Amino acid sequence: MDDTRTKYSFYVERSALEVTDRPQKFLAAFAAVLDHSSYGLALELYTRLSTKCSRCAAACQLYQSTEENRDIPCQRSELLFRVYRRYFTRTGLLKARLTNGFTLTDDYLDEMAEAFYRCTACRRCKLTCPMGVDHGLVTHLARWLLAEVGVVPKALVVATREQLEGVGNTSAIPPNALKNTCEFLEEEFQDDYGVNIKFPIDVKGAEYVFFPAVSDYLLEPDTLMGNAAVMAVTGGSWTIGTGNYDGINYGLFYSDRLMERIVQNEVAEVRRLEGQKVLIGECGHATRSAWFIPTFCGPEAPPVVNFLQYTAEQLRRGNIPLKPDRITERVTYHDPCNIARSARILEEPREILRAICTDFVEMTPNRTENFCCGGGGGTVSIDEIRSFRTELMGKRKADQIRATGASLVVAPCANCKKQLKEVLEDHHLDDVEVVGLHDLLLKVIDFGDELKIDTGSTDESSTAEEHSEQSGGD
Amino acid sequence: MATWLEWARGPIFIGAFSFMVLGYLRHLLVTFFEIRRHLRRAGDRTIPTLQIFVATLNWLFPLRKLKSQWLFSATSILFHIAILVVPIFLAGHIVLWARGTGLSWPAIPNHLADVLTLVAIVTAVALVIQRLSARATRNLSRFQDYALPLLIAVPFVTGFGVMHPGVNPFSYDATLLVHVMSANLLLVLMPLSKLSHAVLLPGAQYVSEIGWHWPSDAGSKVAIALNKEGEPV
Numbered sequence: 001m002d003d004t005r006t007k008y009s010f011y012v013e014r015s016a017l018e019v020t021d022r023p024q025k026f027l028a029a030f031a032a033v034l035d036h037s038s039y040g041l042a043l044e045l046y047t048r049l050s051t052k053c054s055r056c057a058a059a060c061q062l063y064q065s066t067e068e069n070r071d072i073p074c075q076r077s078e079l080l081f082r083v084y085r086r087y088f089t090r091t092g093l094l095k096a097r098l099t100n101g102f103t104l105t106d107d108y109l110d111e112m113a114e115a116f117y118r119c120t121a122c123r124r125c126k127l128t129c130p131m132g133v134d135h136g137l138v139t140h141l142a143r144w145l146l147a148e149v150g151v152v153p154k155a156l157v158v159a160t161r162e163q164l165e166g167v168g169n170t171s172a173i174p175p176n177a178l179k180n181t182c183e184f185l186e187e188e189f190q191d192d193y194g195v196n197i198k199f200p201i202d203v204k205g206a207e208y209v210f211f212p213a214v215s216d217y218l219l220e221p222d223t224l225m226g227n228a229a230v231m232a233v234t235g236g237s238w239t240i241g242t243g244n245y246d247g248i249n250y251g252l253f254y255s256d257r258l259m260e261r262i263v264q265n266e267v268a269e270v271r272r273l274e275g276q277k278v279l280i281g282e283c284g285h286a287t288r289s290a291w292f293i294p295t296f297c298g299p300e301a302p303p304v305v306n307f308l309q310y311t312a313e314q315l316r317r318g319n320i321p322l323k324p325d326r327i328t329e330r331v332t333y334h335d336p337c338n339i340a341r342s343a344r345i346l347e348e349p350r351e352i353l354r355a356i357c358t359d360f361v362e363m364t365p366n367r368t369e370n371f372c373c374g375g376g377g378g379t380v381s382i383d384e385i386r387s388f389r390t391e392l393m394g395k396r397k398a399d400q401i402r403a404t405g406a407s408l409v410v411a412p413c414a415n416c417k418k419q420l421k422e423v424l425e426d427h428h429l430d431d432v433e434v435v436g437l438h439d440l441l442l443k444v445i446d447f448g449d450e451l452k453i454d455t456g457s458t459d460e461s462s463t464a465e466e467h468s469e470q471s472g473g474d
Numbered sequence: 475m476a477t478w479l480e481w482a483r484g485p486i487f488i489g490a491f492s493f494m495v496l497g498y499l500r501h502l503l504v505t506f507f508e509i510r511r512h513l514r515r516a517g518d519r520t521i522p523t524l525q526i527f528v529a530t531l532n533w534l535f536p537l538r539k540l541k542s543q544w545l546f547s548a549t550s551i552l553f554h555i556a557i558l559v560v561p562i563f564l565a566g567h568i569v570l571w572a573r574g575t576g577l578s579w580p581a582i583p584n585h586l587a588d589v590l591t592l593v594a595i596v597t598a599v600a601l602v603i604q605r606l607s608a609r610a611t612r613n614l615s616r617f618q619d620y621a622l623p624l625l626i627a628v629p630f631v632t633g634f635g636v637m638h639p640g641v642n643p644f645s646y647d648a649t650l651l652v653h654v655m656s657a658n659l660l661l662v663l664m665p666l667s668k669l670s671h672a673v674l675l676p677g678a679q680y681v682s683e684i685g686w687h688w689p690s691d692a693g694s695k696v697a698i699a700l701n702k703e704g705e706p707v
């Protein structure tokens with residue numbers, strides 16, 4: 001496998017190296033995508049107007065760390081623009097006739113693969129481009145085209161395979177194990193909080209069908225308990241479907257073809273359970289891919305609600321009783337790119353945090369301009385590039401967190417959480433902890449008497465953190 | 475020389491100007507109809523119009539963007555103001571339009587035109603210097619990125635010479651010929667080069683959003699086109 005590693009630092013499957021006629025296949029895929037999808041107009045415009053002003057370089061946290069040309073967003077996008085101009089515009093075809101111009105080669109494809117997987121598609125540079133070029137869109141497209149010639153990080157393809165052709169979710173958790181985990185968490189509620197809170201499974205006709213990042217069942221039980229607690233105190237009607245309980249959609253990171261299938265499976269589960277809405281847990285890319293539900297399933301498809309939106313709304317209505325003791329440690333909030341860059345979820349988490357914390361501080365910059373955790377675009381799943389992710393990509397993030405002086409970083413996103421934990425570890429920020437928003441909320445929810453277990457007395461103030469975390473084969 | 479001049483500001487100018495107008499019109503129409511086509515077949519037709527409108531305005535009048543890279547930004551903004559205002563609102567140009575077409579509009583005072591002309595020349599050169607001195611831009615830049623600002627400066631330098639024969643060491647007619655011909659060249663290049671952003675920029679934010687609005691079956695259709703239906707992941 002050494003050869004793979006030298007060729008692709010992000011490590012593809014061996015079969016990717018056996019694909020022949022890659023340039024030709026890449027161009028065939030490009031042509032098909034231009035025919036059937038909506039990228040053509042954007043490419044046509046970008047190739048005409050791109051002015052190479054380099055403002056994007058100043059916005060890119062990777063370029064700021066590496067100062068390598070290939071990490072300038074505009075330079076990277078130009079890799080794909082060049083192919084588009086040469087093979088799909090009349091002037092390009094004419095130029096090719098007249099000169100010994102550019103030809104797409106295997107080496108060039110490798111260069112693209114490397115470049116487009118060094119980008120997390122955080123789209124921060126889009127905000128600074130005077131010409132409105134969305135380099136995130138270009139990365140998204142380029143990765144799809146590369147996937148059609150077999151170039152996909154192994155971690156992503158293995159997870160998606162498991163989701164679409166294996167057990168049914170990216171962490172390969174069978175339904176029985178899911179039920180066991182939920183029962184275990186219900187016991188935790190009883191033991192630690194003395195309350196009777198259920199994780200409803202396969203309830204027909206519930207308002208919300210719940211899709212967290214499935215890895216939360218293995219790695220972030222506190223977040224899930226926070227979710228369940230909010231549902232319990234607000235009397236929300238929700239369910240987890242055993243047919244599909246995974247909000248993760250790596251199609252967003254490398255293939256619209258797969259994204260379409262995964263989104264449709266999600267909606268199919270909601271329909272099977274006769275649910276009304278899709279409720280996404282604390283996960284940025286799961287939310288963003290669910291926002292594509294109307295794209296793939298039409299305007300009649302169930303609406304999408306992120307758990308932060310649900311909780312903020314209930315808090316506004318006064319439906320979430322809180323204990324008088326708030327969280328006193330200094331807390332800061334990390335905006336996950338997939339929900340914040342487009343300004344769709346910015347204030348909800350802040351409303352919640354201001355209500356439950358006494359010392360909430362903002363990172364600078366924040367909201368739409370926040371820096372990516374450094375593991376976006378699926379790169380967080382690729383363990384082989386950890387040092388790249390934490391040292392180069394995550395440097396700005398680490399500086400940002402350090403500057404706040406916070407001891408808790410709230411990141412309502414499974415990907416961001418994993419990446420931030422590694423960033424903190426590799427930058428020796430040992431006294432800072434990464435948590436989900438609902439983990440914190442769980443600590444201050446006042447369950448009142450209704451949910452209390454009648455038998456025996458329980459100590460309400462027992463620590464919530466002491467969970468024996470289940471570990472899975474991720 | 476007089477014949478050359480007549481030729482440059484007569485048929486050649488008319489040709490170059492029409493080429494610019496038709497080229498820009500082509501860009502606008504193609505973009506408009508392509509937006510409509512893409513939107514019609516998109517699965518999700520809800521577009522955050524207000525957000526896009528605000529982003530578009532913020533870039534058409536980028537005063538709020540001065541914060542980052544202020545020197546480059548300020549140079550660029552001044553450059554744009556100067557090169558847009560002077561050619562359109564110079565009294566001498568308006569007289570020519572009035573003579574040729576009967577159309578006329580208010581002019582800016584000549585001394586303001588002088589100042590803006592100098593601004594255009596200085597900022598054009600400054601843009602090139604900034605491009606060369608910043609590492610990221612130097613690496614990104616293509617030939618046209620250096621050539622265009624300098625080429626744009628030529629009609630301004632010669633225009634200044636024409637307006638102030640006292641400081642111009644060259645003959646009036648020769649300067650005027652270079653002035654008219656360099657402007658003609660620019661008119662032709664406008665729709666062909668990155669200068670097309672003059673008409674495409676207002677739609678750019680919208681087009682970027684359209685890029686994310688795919689047809690509901692785009693993925694399956696691509697799979698069919700590539701004979702990859704049912705292929706394992």
